[in-house]
Amino acid sequence: MTIKSDLIEVNIGPQHPSTHGVFRMVALIDGERIVDVKMVVGYLHRSMEKLAEERTYTQNIPFTDRMDYLAAMTSNLGYCLSVEKLAGIDVPERAQVLRVIFAELQRIASHCMATGAFINDCGAWQTPVMYTFRDREKVLDLFEMTCGARITTNYMRIGGVAFDIPDEFLPALDKLVNDDLPYRFEEYDRLLVGNEIILMRARDVGVVTPEMAINASLSGPMLRSAGIAWDLRKADPYCGYDQYEFDIPVGYNGDAYDRMVLRIEEMKQSLRIIRQAMHALPSGPHKTEVPLAIRPPAGEAYSRIESPKGEIGFYVVSDGGAAPYRWHVRAPSLINLSVLKEMTVGQTIADAIVTLGSIDINVGEVDR
Amino acid sequence: MPYPATVTLPGTFVAERIRARVPDGVREVTDGWVVLEPARAYDAMAALRDDDELDGKYLVQLCSVDRITHIEVVYHFSSLAQNHIFEIKVPADHEAPEVPSITKLWIGATLQEREVYDLMGVRFTGHEGLSRLFLWDKFPGHPLRKDFMALPGGQKSGLSQFPKQVPGQTGGEFRPRMPGTGA
Numbered sequence: 296m297t298i299k300s301d302l303i304e305v306n307i308g309p310q311h312p313s314t315h316g317v318f319r320m321v322a323l324i325d326g327e328r329i330v331d332v333k334m335v336v337g338y339l340h341r342s343m344e345k346l347a348e349e350r351t352y353t354q355n356i357p358f359t360d361r362m363d364y365l366a367a368m369t370s371n372l373g374y375c376l377s378v379e380k381l382a383g384i385d386v387p388e389r390a391q392v393l394r395v396i397f398a399e400l401q402r403i404a405s406h407c408m409a410t411g412a413f414i415n416d417c418g419a420w421q422t423p424v425m426y427t428f429r430d431r432e433k434v435l436d437l438f439e440m441t442c443g444a445r446i447t448t449n450y451m452r453i454g455g456v457a458f459d460i461p462d463e464f465l466p467a468l469d470k471l472v473n474d475d476l477p478y479r480f481e482e483y484d485r486l487l488v489g490n491e492i493i494l495m496r497a498r499d500v501g502v503v504t505p506e507m508a509i510n511a512s513l514s515g516p517m518l519r520s521a522g523i524a525w526d527l528r529k530a531d532p533y534c535g536y537d538q539y540e541f542d543i544p545v546g547y548n549g550d551a552y553d554r555m556v557l558r559i560e561e562m563k564q565s566l567r568i569i570r571q572a573m574h575a576l577p578s579g580p581h582k583t584e585v586p587l588a589i590r591p592p593a594g595e596a597y598s599r600i601e602s603p604k605g606e607i608g609f610y611v612v613s614d615g616g617a618a619p620y621r622w623h624v625r626a627p628s629l630i631n632l633s634v635l636k637e638m639t640v641g642q643t644i645a646d647a648i649v650t651l652g653s654i655d656i657n658v659g660e661v662d663r
Numbered sequence: 664m665p666y667p668a669t670v671t672l673p674g675t676f677v678a679e680r681i682r683a684r685v686p687d688g689v690r691e692v693t694d695g696w697v698v699l700e701p702a703r704a705y706d707a708m709a710a711l712r713d714d715d716e717l718d719g720k721y722l723v724q725l726c727s728v729d730r731i732t733h734i735e736v737v738y739h740f741s742s743l744a745q746n747h748i749f750e751i752k753v754p755a756d757h758e759a760p761e762v763p764s765i766t767k768l769w770i771g772a773t774l775q776e777r778e779v780y781d782l783m784g785v786r787f788t789g790h791e792g793l794s795r796l797f798l799w800d801k802f803p804g805h806p807l808r809k810d811f812m813a814l815p816g817g818q819k820s821g822l823s824q825f826p827k828q829v830p831g832q833t834g835g836e837f838r839p840r841m842p843g844t845g846a
Contacts, residue, residue, distance in 0.1 A: 337797035344782070345806050509743060512722045512771030525743050531669035595695075597739055597750070599723070608724055610737065621807075623737075625724035629778070633771045662797060 302330060305644070309338050313416050313648045316658030320635075320651070327643045332636045336629075339662035347622040352378050352453060352589045355622065360447035362624065363660040365408050368401035368438075369602040370660075371451035376533055377598040377609035378453045382591035389579045390455035391534045395572045396468070397441075397450060398534070398600075399565040400434050403476070405603035406558040406565075407431040409655040413555055414487065416652030417496045418645075423486070430479045433471055440464055453589060455582030465573060472569050480566075483559050497552035501638045501650030504549060511633045515605025516561070517654060520546035520553040527601040538575070539568045551653035558655075588617040604628050604655060628660040669741075671695075672717070672749040680717050684710035696750035698735075704753045705763040705789075711740060712768055717749070718742035722765075725775040727783040729809045734760045736785060755785055764790035782807040 305322050308314035317338035323331040343358045359370040372394055379386060386394075411427030435445040441460050442450040450457050487493055503513065508521040518525055526543045528536040544560035546553030593615040599608035605627030612621040631654050639647040678692040681699075688707035691698035699707045711719045719740030727736045738751040755762050764787035765772045776787045777796040784805035787793055795802065804811050 337795075337799075340797040342806055345811075507770075509721050510770055512724075512769065523743065530743075530746055537668075597724070597748075606723070608739075610724065610726055610739075612728055621728045623724070623726035625726075629774055630724075630771055633774050637770075 300326060307644070307647070309335075313652065314658075315412060315652070315656060316661075318651075318656065318658050318661065320639075320647070322639075322644065322647065324644065329639055329642055329644065329647055332639050332647070334632060334635055336632075336658070336661050339658050341663065343663045344622050344624065347619055349618060351587075351617050352382075352591070352619060353587075355619070356451065356453075357447065357449050359624075360449050361659060362626070362663055363405075363602065363604060363607070363628070363657045364446055365657055366401050366405040366603045367446060367448045368397045368450060369405075369600060370607060371448065372398055372534070373598065373600045373602065373607045374609050375451045375453050376600060377596055377611045378589065378591065380598045381594060381596040381611050381613055382453075382589055384454045384583060384585060384589075386455055386534075387580045387583060388577045389459075390581050390583075392572050392576050393456050393460065393581060394451065394534045395536065395539070396569055396576075397438070397448075397456075399568045399572070400437060402565045402603045403562045404431045404434040406562050407434075409603070410483070410487070410555060410558050413551070413649075413652040413655070414493065416648050417493060419492075426479075426482070426486070430476060433475060437464065437467060437471065440467065452582055452585075454585040455580070457582070459581040465576075468569070468573060472566050472573075476562075476566055480559060480563055488556055488559065493555070494552060497555065497649055497653070498550060499548065500551045500642070500646045501653055502548060502550045503634060503638065507634060507637065508549070511637075512630050513605070513634065514627050514631070515601070515603070516554050516557050517605060517631045519543065520557050521549035522547055527599060527606055531599065533598075533600055536568075539571050541565075541567050551649050554653045554655075590615060590617055599625065602627060604657060604660065605631060607660075624660075624663060626660045626663060628654075628656040628658075632656060632661065668746075670747040672747050674749075677711070677717060677749045677751070680714050681707050681710055684714065690754070696737075696752050698752045698754060701753055701755060701762060705765065705768075708738075708751070708763075708765050708768055711751070718745055719749070722769040722771050723748060725772055725779065727779045727785055727807070729757075729783065729807065731757070731809060733757050734783060734785060734808075736762050736779065738765075760785040761788055762786070763788055764793075766790050781805070784808060 302323050302325050308319035309317040319335040321333040322329050347355045359374045360367040363370045407427040407430050411424035414423040438448050439445050442448050503521045505521045508518045522545050524543045524545050541564045544557050546557050591613040595612040597610045599606050608625035610623040611619050614620040638650050674692045674697045678689045678697045681688050685707045688703040690700045711717045721741045721743050723739035723741045725738050734755045736753045741748045753762050776790050779785050781795040781797055
């Protein structure tokens with residue numbers, strides 16, 4: 296006897312703890328299996344690209360904070376680099392190294408959040424997220440010490456960084472990267488990597504093949520989990536990343552578990568970079584003096600950096616005025632969602648939640 | 664292993680490679696980019712993806728710029744194996760912009776084309792399910808166009824009256840106090 300069943304449309308989100316913001320997945324389900332998925336975004340659309348056309352280049356920096364609010368430093372940095380490329384502004388040595396330190400600290404903070412939230416999605420409700428938040432808080436303390444803000448840092452400036460680091464920063468950073476975080480990451484290893492429950496939960500869930508990853512323009516941990524060693528810090532070095540020694544961790548299966556392990560490994564590599572950077576920190580100015588209203592020559596520039604989510608790129612077009620003529624953000628969170636349907640169709644709802652968690656989207660950046 | 668930095672391919676080289684496969688595919692060549700013939704854009708894109716030298720298998724990004732006289736759709740392609748990047752532009756009519764969709768070649772273009780359609784109004788022919796991405800369906804107009812809610816009489820916003828730089832002024836006097844120093 297067969298039981299006749301209809302397909303049911305289920306809204307996952309927009310207000311749902313597993314969607315990491317206001318992201319809505321309309322899933323067509325057959326019993327427990329997902330037959331079709333439609334994503335609905337735009338709840339957080341603030342039209343930053345349009346607003347930016349009315350503001351000076353410097354006034355646009357705070358917008359980048361509010362895009363990827365879990366990785367404000369790298370968004371700031373990507374934008375500033377694009378304007379520097381367009382206007383031909385040089386950045387002092389000290390600012391370069393400070394940028395590297397803060398970008399890597401931000402990567403740790405963002406990956407902590409991603410790892411904690413991912414395990415939250417796996418069903419370990421709130422306990423692992425407390426561990427990762429504990430470590431993220433310490434990084435945010437350093438941000439607060441330097442620029443007064445924890446989340447929307449607004450720290451990078453065109454031509455350098457906003458403030459030099461205070462005297463107590465380097466001892467605190469030294470304590471964090473040498474005494475604190477290495478042991479925390481070991482703890483993550485013991486708790487999470489190889490944990491049988493997580494293995495059973497996340498192995499072979501949300502698999503991305505290398506061909507699919509390249510064809511869908513995936514970037515960041517999504518691309519590397521498929522086994523492609525592509526990291527813009529190595530491939531297209533900016534801020535002197537070619538002077539630091541670090542490895543690119545890659546996954547093998549392209550599944551959710553690989554992405555989690557990869558993020559933990561990337562945090563360890565970030566520690567390596569920070570250790571080298573803090574010893575190489577030169578003295579000197581932290582910022583080039585730039586005009587109040589920067590007027591780059593008419594032209595266009597695309598510059599990209601490796602943010603914790605993937606490749607964040609800024610395409611800036613100037614008509615010679617004080618405001619950008621056009622400003623486009625290549626948002627890794629949005630583009631990594633391109634394969635959501637391919638990844639989730641055929642899965643159960645619970646696996647789809649795990650898959651979405653492992654992509655590590657940030658809806659502020661998806662919608663802009 | 665030290666990687667060499669990404670090479671930006673000159674437009675002349677890219678155009679030459681595209682012309683070898685699609686002779687009438689290129690409209691204009693500059694140092695930085697290649698402007699494709701819109702009618703042949705799809706074939707030219709397929710050519711640059713399958714070409715061994717260009718190897719544009721990775722679509723870096725896709726966006727659009729309103730140039731008042733026309734709308735241009737801007738593509739950046741990259742090769743992960745050869746580590747280079749190059750830029751392609753496809754012009755479209757300003758009033759009824761239409762550009763062939765490349766979603767069949769790169770699935771990564773799906774959401775980005777929807778975004779461009781939503782915010783700039785470019786219709787991508789051949790895109791299955793081309794609908795607004797961020798805004799709701801009945802939203803009037805396409806906000807990233809320069810004529811969207813334009814001020815009457817061709818006026819520009821207040822920023823065009825932003826004071827010109829005074830010699831010697833650096834902006835340092837506007838800087839906030841240093842946090843943590845009490846100064």
